[in-house]
């Protein structure tokens with residue numbers, strides 16, 4: 001509409017000019033280079049217009065002809081690039097979907113079409129990894145180190161490769177380089193903490209915990225717990241290596257940070273005992289027993305008191321159990337040592353009190369032993385053993401990450417590598433198809449709240465869950481009146497004063 005209007009206005013102007021010229025006739029004479037042209041004014045204007053139009057058209061034609069090769073090249077490149085990016089996208093999708101052949105095909109195509117080595121190296125590395133071609137993957141990751149934009153990604157890839165190969169030193173060196181680039185990345189700090197711990201550099205692990213807290217990745221309580229756990233481990237290692245001073249410093253701080261961790265009190269007592277400071281050793285365990293009586297504290301206490309005969313062991317233990325009289329753990333420990341000392345009457349009294357209305361499996365077995373050793377009563381012993389088979393299990397150190405049961409507390413699960421994952425709690429019972437108690441449940445790996453680095457190193461070694469078995473909750477009454485921790489998935493619920501997991 002507007003175009004039409006403009007056209008008519010232009011036409012009107014041209015007609016008006018033509019009319020104006022026609023009404024005012026005149027002659028033009030040009031003399032140039034020996035030629036002479038005589039014409040009217042109107043013809044002169046027309047000739048000028050035609051010349052101008054032809055010049056413009058020629059100029060445009062010339063310009064298009066010279067630009068054409070460049071334009072064609074650009075169009076071809078654009079098409080190639082868009083096909084390359086399409087291959088790259090499809091390759092990434094195949095990697096995510098776990099299709100090794102597709103991933104490799106697209107990686108090769110993207111590599112051919114795109115002039116962006118940074119991006120294609122990443123895809124090629126991941127495709128190679130999916131195909132199990134680790135050395136190829138490593139090559140691609142190494143190539144990414146040259147470009148500052150992809151260096152961090154390359155380091156992460158190399159770190160994971162080294163971790164899968166079990167080369168801790170190499171993995172640690174890549175993590176350290178990654179930290180130099182991005183010091184606040186959570187997986188970097190987490191990996192730094194765990195690898196340092198594994199390679200025995202606990203100071204570096206402690207440093208990583210401080211960094212995590214500073215960057216808001218750990219709250220104050222969790223950081224305190226981790227520090228306490230790491231210092232406990234540091235004290236244990238230093239003690240084992242005979243570095244008593246280091247063990248002393250570390251254990252002193254550990255008991256302040258994690259007063260509810262039996263291992264911390266135990267190593268503190270052991271170190272003070274080695275300094276011949278048996279009073280302090282005894283006091284540490286007694287304080288811990290008041291807070292949380294635990295079987296792991298019994299032997300360190302008796303060692304500190306130099307109790308070595310069965311009678312003196314029983315006598316000395318009562319000094320500890322007086323700190324928390326009547327507690328099932330106190331009664332149980334006394335019952336066990338009374339039996340060792342062959343004080344049958346006391347043993348029976350303590351074990352009966354420890355078991356209450358629903359004695360645990362361990363108590364039933366001790367009672368069976370007592371019947372046999374005290375009276376030689378095979379039938380009564382047999383009855384207790386039958387009862388033991390159906391009794392609630394005893395609490396144990398259970399890895400809340402993989403469900404493995406350990407004989408003693410571990411700073412890092414030897415089954416799944418999880419850090420500080422052991423909690424002292426009652427395992428669930430598993431029944432087989434006939435409804436008979438079979439074995440302790442292996443807990444499902446915890447999903448929620450697991451802040452482990454996406455390392456992949458541990459995932460391959462998770463304990464299997466128990467198939468086709470009915471997991472039955474054990475509703476053993478807790479010493480503090482609370483119910484037994486619930487779900488086999490860990491639930492994260494632990495007894496008050498009990499070691500907690502901050503995976």
Ligand SMILES: [Zn+2]
Nearest residue numbers: 399402413416
């Ligand atoms: Zn574990």
